[in-house]
Amino acid sequence: MNTLQNTAKTLLASGKGILAADESPSTNKKRFDKYGIPDTEDMRRKWRELLFTTPDIEKYLSGIILYEETLGQETDSGMLFPEFLAGRGIIPGIKVDQKTEAFGKDEEVTKGLDGLAERLSEYAHMGAQFTKWRAVIRIGEGTPSAECVAENARRMAEYARLSQQAGLVPIVEPEVLLDGNHSFARCEEVVANTLKVTFDAVHKAGVALDSLLLKTSMVLPGKESGEKRSPQEVAEATVRVLMAGVPKEVAGIVFLSGGQTPQEATERLNEIVKTAQAKSAPWPLTFSYSRALQDPVMAAWQGIEENTAKAQEVFKRRISETAAASRGEFSAE
Ligand code: 13P
Numbered sequence: 001m002n003t004l005q006n007t008a009k010t011l012l013a014s015g016k017g018i019l020a021a022d023e024s025p026s027t028n029k030k031r032f033d034k035y036g037i038p039d040t041e042d043m044r045r046k047w048r049e050l051l052f053t054t055p056d057i058e059k060y061l062s063g064i065i066l067y068e069e070t071l072g073q074e075t076d077s078g079m080l081f082p083e084f085l086a087g088r089g090i091i092p093g094i095k096v097d098q099k100t101e102a103f104g105k106d107e108e109v110t111k112g113l114d115g116l117a118e119r120l121s122e123y124a125h126m127g128a129q130f131t132k133w134r135a136v137i138r139i140g141e142g143t144p145s146a147e148c149v150a151e152n153a154r155r156m157a158e159y160a161r162l163s164q165q166a167g168l169v170p171i172v173e174p175e176v177l178l179d180g181n182h183s184f185a186r187c188e189e190v191v192a193n194t195l196k197v198t199f200d201a202v203h204k205a206g207v208a209l210d211s212l213l214l215k216t217s218m219v220l221p222g223k224e225s226g227e228k229r230s231p232q233e234v235a236e237a238t239v240r241v242l243m244a245g246v247p248k249e250v251a252g253i254v255f256l257s258g259g260q261t262p263q264e265a266t267e268r269l270n271e272i273v274k275t276a277q278a279k280s281a282p283w284p285l286t287f288s289y290s291r292a293l294q295d296p297v298m299a300a301w302q303g304i305e306e307n308t309a310k311a312q313e314v315f316k317r318r319i320s321e322t323a324a325a326s327r328g329e330f331s332a333e
Pocket residue numbers: 020134173256257258259288289290291292
C-alpha cells in the first residue's frame with residue numbers, strides 16, 4: 001500500500017469520521033455574530049483550540065479539515081495545530097479551494113487552481129496530509145446548467161490530480177445545496193447527474209480512485225419545498241444514486257450536513273449506513289460535518305472562557321453519537 005492509499009484508509013477507519021473545521025474567516029464571522037463573539041484571529045484560534053483539545057475525540061475523529069489560517073496557528077501551549085492533531089492520532093487536512101466566481105447568469109464555479117501546485121507543496125510541508133475542494137451546485141429554475149456542472153467537475157478533477165501529485169489525498173465535494181423549493185425526486189436527479197459528470201472528469205484527469213474520497217450531499221427535498229421524507233426514504237435514494245454513480249474503486253464516501261439539524265444529520269447517516277450495508281455497498285461511508293457537529297458546541301460556548309468544559313462535553317457527545325451513526329448503531333435514547 002502506498003502512502004496515499006494508507007492515508008485514505010486511515011481517514012475511513014471504521015467508527016470514525018472527519019470534522020470539517022475549515023470555515024473561512026468570513027463564514028466563521030457569520031457563526032460568531034449569532035452569539036456576539038468578537039471576530040478576531042485569536043477568537044478563531046480559541047474556538048479551534050476548544051474543539052481540538054476536547055478529551056477523547058481521537059476515538060471518533062480520523063481527520064480534521066482546517067482552513068489555511070488555522071494550519072499556521074498554535075495551541076495555548078505553543079504547539080502548531082497540525083502537529084498537535086497528528087500527535088493525537090488525528091490527520092490534519094486543508095481546504096484548498098478559494099471562493100467562487102460568477103458563471104453565466106446566476107450560477108457559480110469554484111476558484112483556486114492558480115498557483116495551486118505551489119500552495120499544495122507548502123501545505124504538505126506544514127503537515128497537511130489531505131485536502132478538500134468544494135463546488136456549489138444550486139437547484140433552481142433552469143439550474144444547474146450542464147455547463148456549470150461540467151466546469152466545476154473539470155476544475156475539481158484537476159485539483160484532485162494536483163493534490164495526489166503533491167502526496168495529499170483529495171476529497172472532491174460537489175455540494176448540491178439544500179436551499180430551494182425543489183422536490184426530493186429533482187434532488188435525486190441532480191445528485192445523480194453531478195456524480196456522473198464529476199467522475200467522468202476525474203477519470204479523464206487520471207486521478208487514482210483508491211486515493212480519492214467523495215464528499216457528497218444526501219438526497220433531500222429542498223428546504224423550502226414543504227416535502228417531508230423519512231430517514232429510510234432518504235437512505236434508499238442516497239444509496240441508490242451512490243451505487244449508480246460512484247466507481248467501486250473510490251476509497252470512501254463522506255457526507256456533508258448542509259444545513260440539516262444535528263439530529264437529522266445523525267439519524268439519516270445511521271439509516272444510510274444500514275441501507276448501504278444491506279445492499280453490500282463497496283465503500284466505507286461516514287460523516288464529514290461542520291455545522292451539524294459544531295453548532296450546538298458554539299451555542300454552549302458563546303465565546304465565554306468559563307463555558308469551555310461544558311462546550312467540550314457537548315462536542316464529545318455530538319461526535320460520539322455521529323460516530324455511532326457511521327456504524328449504523330445510533331439510537332436516540
Ligand atoms: P456542513 O456539514 O456544515 O455542510 O459543512 C461541511 C463542509 O465541509 C462544507 O464544505
